[in-house]
Structures are given as C-alpha cells and as structure tokens.
Amino acid sequence: MAHLRLTGTATSQGVPVIGCHCAACSSTDPRDRRYRTSAVLYAGEARLAIDAGPDFRSQMLRAQVDRLDGILLTHEHNDHTAGIDDVRPYCFMQGVDMPVYCLPRVAGELRERFAYTFTNYPGVPRLDVRECTFGDRLDFAELDLELLRVDHGRLPILGFRVNDLAYLTDVKTLPEPTIASLQNLDTLVISSLNHYGTHSHLSVAETMNYVTLLQPRRTVLFHLSHRLGPHAEFQSTLPAGVYVGYDGMRLDL
Numbered sequence: 001m002a003h004l005r006l007t008g009t010a011t012s013q014g015v016p017v018i019g020c021h022c023a024a025c026s027s028t029d030p031r032d033r034r035y036r037t038s039a040v041l042y043a044g045e046a047r048l049a050i051d052a053g054p055d056f057r058s059q060m061l062r063a064q065v066d067r068l069d070g071i072l073l074t075h076e077h078n079d080h081t082a083g084i085d086d087v088r089p090y091c092f093m094q095g096v097d098m099p100v101y102c103l104p105r106v107a108g109e110l111r112e113r114f115a116y117t118f119t120n121y122p123g124v125p126r127l128d129v130r131e132c133t134f135g136d137r138l139d140f141a142e143l144d145l146e147l148l149r150v151d152h153g154r155l156p157i158l159g160f161r162v163n164d165l166a167y168l169t170d171v172k173t174l175p176e177p178t179i180a181s182l183q184n185l186d187t188l189v190i191s192s193l194n195h196y197g198t199h200s201h202l203s204v205a206e207t208m209n210y211v212t213l214l215q216p217r218r219t220v221l222f223h224l225s226h227r228l229g230p231h232a233e234f235q236s237t238l239p240a241g242v243y244v245g246y247d248g249m250r251l252d253l
C-alpha cells in the first residue's frame with residue numbers, strides 16, 4: 001500500500017541537541033531521538049525521498065531504503081539538503097543520475113553549493129535536476145503529487161498533497177491557493193517548531209489555527225524543537241486528532 005514514512009521529525013539541530021540535558025534530550029523514549037525532518041514516499045517498488053538533510057545516510061540505512069527513484073527538495077536550507085552527497089550508492093547501484101525535483105532557485109543553490117556534483121570527476125553523485133514550481137503535478141509511480149506553495153517566512157518553498165495527505169514543512173504561512181488545495185484532508189503533516197514560533201516557523205498555537213481552519217481528520221506535527229519537551233508530555237497537551245510525529249511513523253495514503 002502506498003504510504004509515507006517519516007524518517008526525521010526534528011528541527012535543524014536534531015534531538016537530542018549536542019550538549020543539552022533537558023528532559024527531551026535526556027529522555028529514554030525512542031520517540032525522543034529525532035533525525036532532521038524528512039520522509040520517504042513508497043509507491044509500489046518506487047521510493048521518493050522528501051529532502052536529504054544531514055542525517056540522510058543514517059535515515060536511509062535505518063529505514064532500509066535499498067533503492068531510490070528520486071528526491072523532492074522542499075527548499076535549500078542545510079537541514080533539508082546537506083546530505084545529498086550520500087545519494088552516491090543509489091547512483092552507482094542503479095546506474096542512474098538521481099532525479100532531484102526542486103524549485104529553480106533551489107536548483108541554482110545546488111549548482112553553487114554542490115558544484116562538484118555537476119562535473120565529470122569520477123565518483124561524484126550524479127544529480128538529474130528537474131525544476132518544478134507551485135501548482136505543478138509530479139507523477140511518481142502511480143501517485144500524483146500536487147506541488148503547493150508554503151511561505152517559510154519570506155521564502156516560498158514546496159509542500160505537496162498526494163491523495164488525501166498533505167506534507168508541509170517549515171511553514172510560517174499558507175497562501176490562499178494552498179489553503180484551497182487543502183480541503184477534505186485525511187492527514188495533515190505540518191511543522192510546528194516550538195511554543196513561541198519565529199519569523200519563519202509556526203508555533204504550536206499558530207499551527208493549531210491552521211488545523212482549525214483546515215479540519216483534517218488527523219494532524220501529525222513534525223520539525224520539532226527539543227524545547228517542546230518529551231514526546232509523551234507534549235502529546236498530552238494536544239487536542240484529539242493531533243499527534244506528535246516520531247521517526248519511523250508510517251502514514252498510509
């Protein structure tokens with residue numbers, strides 16, 4: 001069955017944070033060990049990674065993703081792209097240039113920051129960058145992804161809807177056309193950084209405003225800071241139908 005697996009649910013520093021001994025960081029609950037936010041979409045034999053952050057290699061090993069058919073990059077920030085070099089085993093094993101779907105701006109960033117991957121130097125990861133934009137449909141195996149605009153502060157980035165599931169990371173605001181595409185959701189996966197929010201990230205209360213507006217059957221929160229506290233404690237503060245995401249969580253489509 002087609003499904004999405006969350007392979008990372010932390011904000012950019014991960015959980016635990018190096019040197020921190022807060023309740024979340026010292027928790028023994030495995031759900032409090034969070035890699036940086038990312039996911040894998042499974043459709044038949046095909047697998048699409050959503051982002052390739054600094055934990056990409058560990059995430060693919062842990063989830064036993066033995067083949068990969070593409071990567072969708074939501075945006076260029078390091079916690080979503082820094083692991084792209086580790087796509088090499090897939091390129092070598094499968095004999096392919098890895099399709100990377102991203103905004104034109106993100107493609108430009110990749111060509112600068114990972115310039116060596118676009119050379120003929122032996123052994124570099126080979127990326128087949130396919131620029132796309134808001135409103136585009138991305139056909140992936142038997143799935144049809146609708147690419148949506150998310151405003152990450154002043155930075156427009158990619159989210160998507162596939163069937164009745166929406167995946168929206170690094171959200172600060174959702175523009176009107178995106179709201180229109182998010183009606184009648186079964187599952188809303190949405191970022192919720194901490195209790196205060198920032199110029200570019202929703203607080204828990206701000207995320208709940210979107211939950212009230214969109215009325216999905218269930219909501220899964222991710223891209224979480226250790227400051228939200230341990231998983232179980234944070235979960236106990238949330239209304240019915242809203243769940244704290246965790247690494248390895250499977251969401252059927």
Ligand SMILES: [Zn+2]
Binds near residue numbers: 021022
């Ligand atoms: Zn901590």
Ligand SMILES: [Zn+2]
Binds near residue numbers: 075152170
């Ligand atoms: Zn970001």
Ligand SMILES: [Zn+2]
Binds near residue numbers: 011012037077170223
């Ligand atoms: Zn992020």
